[in-house]
Amino acid sequence: MYLNDTGIRRCGPPRPRPRSTHPLLAQLESSACATAIKDYEKELLAYFQELQECDLPNPKMIDNQPELDWYMRPYLLDFLIDLHGILRLSEPVLFLAIQIMDRYCSKRIVFQKHYQLVTTTSLWIAAKFEDKKSRTPTLNQLISACSHIYDSYMFIQMESHILETLRWNIRTCFTTFDAIQLCFKDTDIIWPTEDVSMLQIVSIFFAELSCYDKHYMAFSSSVKATSGIILASVLLGDNCFQKHISTLLLDFLDLKCESLGLTVCHHSVVSSCKEKDPFSIICAPLLRVDENTHVDIRRCCLLYLNDIFKPLTANKDLPTALMSKYDKICLQDYITAYTSQNIDKYLHLCKLTQALLNPIYDRTRLLEQINMVTDIMVGLELCQQGPIRDELPLKIYQSVLLPSSDELKEEILKNNELHGSSRSASSTEITSPWTPASVFSAKRSLSDASSIDNELDLVDVPRAKDARALRLPTPLRKCVSSDFAPNI
Numbered sequence: 001m002y003l004n005d006t007g008i009r010r011c012g013p014p015r016p017r018p019r020s021t022h023p024l025l026a027q028l029e030s031s032a033c034a035t036a037i038k039d040y041e042k043e044l045l046a047y048f049q050e051l052q053e054c055d056l057p058n059p060k061m062i063d064n065q066p067e068l069d070w071y072m073r074p075y076l077l078d079f080l081i082d083l084h085g086i087l088r089l090s091e092p093v094l095f096l097a098i099q100i101m102d103r104y105c106s107k108r109i110v111f112q113k114h115y116q117l118v119t120t121t122s123l124w125i126a127a128k129f130e131d132k133k134s135r136t137p138t139l140n141q142l143i144s145a146c147s148h149i150y151d152s153y154m155f156i157q158m159e160s161h162i163l164e165t166l167r168w169n170i171r172t173c174f175t176t177f178d179a180i181q182l183c184f185k186d187t188d189i190i191w192p193t194e195d196v197s198m199l200q201i202v203s204i205f206f207a208e209l210s211c212y213d214k215h216y217m218a219f220s221s222s223v224k225a226t227s228g229i230i231l232a233s234v235l236l237g238d239n240c241f242q243k244h245i246s247t248l249l250l251d252f253l254d255l256k257c258e259s260l261g262l263t264v265c266h267h268s269v270v271s272s273c274k275e276k277d278p279f280s281i282i283c284a285p286l287l288r289v290d291e292n293t294h295v296d297i298r299r300c301c302l303l304y305l306n307d308i309f310k311p312l313t314a315n316k317d318l319p320t321a322l323m324s325k326y327d328k329i330c331l332q333d334y335i336t337a338y339t340s341q342n343i344d345k346y347l348h349l350c351k352l353t354q355a356l357l358n359p360i361y362d363r364t365r366l367l368e369q370i371n372m373v374t375d376i377m378v379g380l381e382l383c384q385q386g387p388i389r390d391e392l393p394l395k396i397y398q399s400v401l402l403p404s405s406d407e408l409k410e411e412i413l414k415n416n417e418l419h420g421s422s423r424s425a426s427s428t429e430i431t432s433p434w435t436p437a438s439v440f441s442a443k444r445s446l447s448d449a450s451s452i453d454n455e456l457d458l459v460d461v462p463r464a465k466d467a468r469a470l471r472l473p474t475p476l477r478k479c480v481s482s483d484f485a486p487n488i
Contacts, residue, residue, distance in 0.1 A: 049287040051174040057102030059217045067112040078321035095175040097126035121158040176207040179225030190244045202232035222287045227300035235334040242379040249294045
């Protein structure tokens, strides 16, 4: 028997108290790890490149799911983000869980009543693999989080089925979070004198935002990470990364990248950083640079722009769970400031992308103007310098055949009101036909397209969801069950 701090007698041996650790211990361990793997950097980067291209989720196969629809995905991700935060799991766990869920749904038929079970079990597997043992959620926690709809044996069976389907290859993927960490590994190359902690947090926000839309699956993890860092830099008013990535893409535009061999045509980036390895510079954060990389980055930036401007053009807020997660850093204020300052440019971009659907316009010139406006909005310097780029007034993009900015904004809002009756509160896969993302048809995947011009299609027509299809296993808008206790 012994007396605890409150003076109450308890039986058994005294409970062990955690030892206090030195505040620099984690920093010293990270430094020692970086020193140990420095000799294997090239091999690791080549391995990451292989992981990025193997066993990826297939959005076409998920489209063929008989009972699942893409409008359900945001609800499951909100649930997953809330549960991930309550359990205080590390950030890589969330991205690995989403990757496991998508890979499983690409290979197996998932019933609607089991969709949340697959999502929660994927988080369970990812936590076992990535996080420390004390943070791994218990079965009672998972059952409570799902409002006691699933029994414990169902989680165990689903875990076994997921592992067998993926052939026990859990970490054979290179996530967007990994690409962001790779970029911020050598911050002195891009940001010599700046604190990039805030930039890294906002970049992770865009990486999580890309998990909500299926169109992002067409891009590699490094492209999504690069585009996310570009948008984060724009929101925070920093242009160091845009200059770095623009110089990299221009210097290595003709680069033919093989699995381990590189043929470099221009060497300005390498000569400016002689102490660094050229292969490491190329992979900051891109793992592969070819003639289509700049096209993919622009397309991914267009999708990010479309998402952050939706509150103004489509009356659709950003994911609630995601915004609540980043509420402490006042991220909404940064987004609001950027969108309010660039709404005119975005509306002109809407006009240009909508004009692509009209055959009377010169498509080549329109694509050049779309690229130029996109580069201006995100701070890239990929377009050739000329009088149009130097003057910068957006009047040069206006045409007498196209509506003015005010008329276009009124038409956007009018269009959303017309479709509001057919759009339910749970339907989240509806894209405004006037937004830049409308050139990416929701009816076809982007995985087999090599440029924006290949993916033009008719305007997406909103379709009303069957009321029976809206019955999800739990009220996922509330995400985690109200009676959930993390310490179960």
